[in-house]
Amino acid sequence: MGKKTLVVGASLNPARYSNLAINRLKAHGNEVKAFGLKPGEVNGVQIDTELMPYKDIDTVTLYINPSRQAMYYDYIIGLKPKRVIFNPGTENQEFYNILKQNNIDFEVACTLVMLGTRQY
Template sequence: MEKKKTLVLGASLNPSRYSNLAINRLVSYKHPVVAIGLRKGEVAGVPVSTEKENFEAVDTVTLYLNSKRQVEYYNYILSLNPERVIFNPGTENPELYKLLKDNNIEFEVACTLVMLGSNQY
């Protein structure tokens, strides 16, 4: 089965943050990962960018930004045209759900770590 690329949006260099754990877990499950955060750096060998980069073939966007911080990324997320967006706990956003729905992009309110651990990713 081909692994699909995941964008971790809201990536943290802090090892105790869930976004950091998610990058590590995705890498350990051999998923291709790209990441955008507030600070440049590297997590589990994945470069963390601070720019809205034009990543190719992003299948999943997993969010680690609260709903207010998501607003500036709406058009960016839509421009990537992912298959799905995962809203991790604390990132729920009905306004973005509607935008995604209007653009035929699936979304799940779920936890990336739990999904990976239970083979639902």
């Protein structure tokens, strides 16, 4: 099994990048957890609408606007992921600084491109 990944900002809409990421992460053998505003299922992955105390999260990949990220800072830090990926449109200098203070790596990158180029 690959890296256990939490998709934050998961969507049921198949045209959304977070939905594509869930599908591609699974196709690449990663265990996927998902958090979003609407409950549902994408490719066998349940989208949770409550912040769950997931264990052993390797990567958090963000698909939420920087203006909405602050309410999740403590939650994400508390998961103790190895890294956080800031997908296009989610860049957030304030959160980068918080992650650095907590010794959590981060990348400003596209999860889909990383998977496609085997850099994930």
